[in-house]
Amino acid sequence: MQLSLEAVSKKVGPQTWLYDMSLAPRSANVTVLLGATQAGKTSLMRIMAGLDVPSSGRVLVDGQDVVGVPVRERNVAMVYQQFINYPSMKVRDNIGSPMKLRGDKNVAQRVQALAEKLHIEMFLDRYPTELSGGQQQRVALARALAKGAPLMLLDEPLVNLDYKLREELREELGALFASGDSTVIYATTEPGEALLLGGYTAVMDAGELLQYGPTAEVFHYPKSLRVARAFSDPPMNLMAATRQAAGAQLADGSVLALNLPATASTALTVGMRASAVRVHGLDGDIALGGRVELAEISGSDTFVHVATSVGNVVAQLTGVHYFDLGAQIQVFVNPVHLYVFDAQGLLLLAPVRAGGH
Template identity: 60%
Template structure:
């Protein structure tokens, strides 16, 4: 299915929920809608589904205007955070229901295959009410996958699951989506989820579509500070600086301009540094900043060290578990080659030329 949005906007009373946007989704591929809460992701998906009508613009499917066509007349599968299952059916029958409607053979084998991927095969004979919220969410997701609809809309479908299971399912879903025939739209607030799913990503912020393109390209070349902020977790560090010839001058520190890219006019700029590109050890980088530890936050397999420095508060992502005392003196090292440079209008002027980390951190 080729889904196109042309001039779509949504107003509710005096509030603008979606500013005018155009978006042509890649056929039989994944498009991630990435943005914080209230960015407009759910509003956009409801318009795609036919649950809501846009205030202006057209929704086209394979070139045909379907803007006014209700959801019941569209062949789509949806999973929202508020999952819905058939309460009187077993888990197996919930998953099998769309397969029976299609008259598919070997229904039991297909049900078992999907259930195994989502780690719910041991619950097939139970009723949804006997499961936890996270298990019920996976049943709803399994039923959507079984439907194999031309368009699949998934609104933060893993949000109710624990960290480890989310990590596992992200990768497995990415494989399933790449092997399927559905055009998939997947909404998330998490940059790491977008990177794991791949495909294309549309970055939304407060109802505006900021950038759309191949996920890894948007991550490597965010076209503005707003995109860089949305596509970084922990948030990208931003430093106020001045461009002066081939140098960036930051309060008491000079750094060379990262190589490549267009000329950077002299004047005020903003330097962006991902947390993973700041190190507490000297690895031969050309820049260093002294600071004091404000907080050391252990998360999964990394430690986020928050430091107060003369150029502002910075966050460094350190691999493994790293213990630090509050107020401890540290030195943060980084390479100017890893710096993003944004102009006075917050648009991207230069981005790192070398490979970036495969992760949002």
């Protein structure tokens, strides 16, 4: 199934919830809608599903405009943060109901396989009300996958799960999506989730579609500061700079040797991802001296917040490291890992990836 949105917008009273946007998700692929709360992700998905009608524009399915066609007449599977299950059915019947409606064979075996992938096989003979919220959400996910609809809409489906299970299911879902034929639209606020799922990503902010393309491409080449802010966790480190003949000069007077385009504006913003910042220098690095304001351990990484003369910098270090608060340290970054944006916030320079792209 090919879904296309053409110049779709949504207004509610005097408020604009979605500005004109066009989007054609790749069929049999995952398209991630990435953005903060109130970016417009749910509003867009409701229009895709037929739950809402756009204020302007067209929604095309295989070339046919389906605006106004009710959701019950569309073959769509949906999972939202607020899980919905049939309370009078046991878990195995909840999952198997779409298959039975289609008259599928081997329903019991397929239900068992889906339940195992979502780690709920031990709950198949329970009722949804006997399960925790996270377990019920996985039942709703399994039923949506069992439906095998050509369009699957998932609105932050893992948000109610604990950290460890969320990490496991991200990988499982990525494999399940890749093995199916459905066009999957997956909304999330988490950049890491978008990267794990791969496919394509549409970055949204305040009702606007900022950039759409292959996930790795959008992550490595954000076309604007707004995209870079939305697609960075932790947020990209940003420093004000001015254009110089040799590159970009930071607020402390240090000059970064960068080969900037001739059309670059005078006022610049230099960005570096936290993962590119180190506490031990290498040849060619620039050094920024500062004071440790916070060191936090998250999973297998340590995030060190350093107040420097050019602004606050966060370094993401692999492993567990300890720093004394207030300690004077230096952080290092190689200029090849820097991003540069012009005065309008548009990308001028990005790190060159392996392979020359």
